[in-house]
Amino acid sequence: MNTNESPLAEWGILKNTKRPVVIAGPCSAETADQVLETARGLKAIGIEVFRAGIWKPRTRPNSFEGVGSEGLEWLKLVKSEVGMLTATEVANVKHVYEALRAGVDILWIGARTSANPFAMQEVADALKGVDIPVFVKNPVNPDVELWVGAVERVLGAGLKKVGVIHRGFSSFEKTRFRNVPQWQLPIEFRRRMPGIPMICDPSHISGCTELLQEVSQKALDLNFDGLIIESHRNPAEAWSDAKQQVTPAELDKLLKSLVLRDVEVSQSLKETLDDLRLKIDKYDDDLLKTLDARMKIAEQIGQYKKEHNITILQPTRWDEIISKIVAKGAEHNLSAEFLSTVFKAIHQESINKQNKIMNGE
Ligand code: PEP
Ligand code: MN
Secondary structure, three states: OOOEHHHHHOOOOOOOOOEEEEEEOOOOOOOOHHHHHHHHHHOOOOOOEEEEEEEOOOOOOOOOOOOOOOHHEEEEEEEEHHOOEEEEEEHHHHHHHHHHHHHOEEEEOOHHHEEEEEEEHHHHHHHHOOOOEEEEOOOOOOHHHHHHHHHHHHHHOOOEEEEEEEEEEOOOOOOOOOOOOOOOOHHHHHOOOOOOOOOEEHHHHHHHOOHHHHHHHHHHHHHOOOOEEEEEEHHHOOOOHHHHHOOOOHHHHHHHHOOOOOOOOHHHHHHHHHHHHHHHHHHHHHHHHHHHHHHHHHHHHHHHHHHOOOOOHHHHHHHHHHHHHHHHHHHHOOHHHHHHHHHHHHHHHHHHHHHHHHHHO
């Protein structure tokens, strides 16, 4: 098998079986014209699978919630007149039955649905006996267990062609992403369920067009099998997610700019990599030893505070530590964001240890 052959190839529905498989289309189906013109534009750049939301779960009421069943007729035209496979989101039993009746080729379950085990189970039950591919988006909250559970429900319903879509995670803090990618979560998902094909949704991670290229490339570098990207004939006029959609021509440019690196590396490359990885392992060991030694000191301090009846948390001391570290870190090319995350975690663990000591556990 070619190293860049996609595991989706085994599902036997695609002509192009190489990584990355690309699914593209508007956030929402809006009109027959918009659907067909966008689909033709995508077909012309070699896209095989057309996506469009028919039922849209929206964060706030009174925004456009999808055209509903009528849009399924337009997806039928995308199949018969444009010759593409079609994909849409299903969130309940009615959606599943209607989409299947309309002959939609691929279904996905959205992030708000995969976060809800009751809804997931209902959709999974409705899918019993179905043989088409189903993708499960990660839940909105960064919980790998919940994501694995959602996939298990679909597998439990007997489906064989099951994949996942990484679309990033909600966060309270404002970041440059609409949904923070937290790449360690899809990586952990793959470790937990290695046989499940994984697609990245750079559109909902980015929330704008400027980050699409960077996020897509990162996904390919992490061996994702494909990309699902929102594309609209006229993004500025889109009824939902206008800021993150690209025209088919822009999508073409973006896809051509992506570099596909080999999944399997040659022997000499492997030896060099193994050598570097050994060095990393050694530093990881050193880090562990240093952390252990640091925690032991923290425990001694805890003991001392207990004997002298001093509170654990002394915020001024901690502020001093963080600013000193951040200043030193800059000399070593380590970002303030990184250092404060690491040191906050270390501090938290010290507090936990001291707490145990103070409470005589
Ligand atoms: C979508 O794909 O248009 C969508 C609603 O995505 P998510 O479920 O990831 O928010
Ligand atoms: Mn969208």
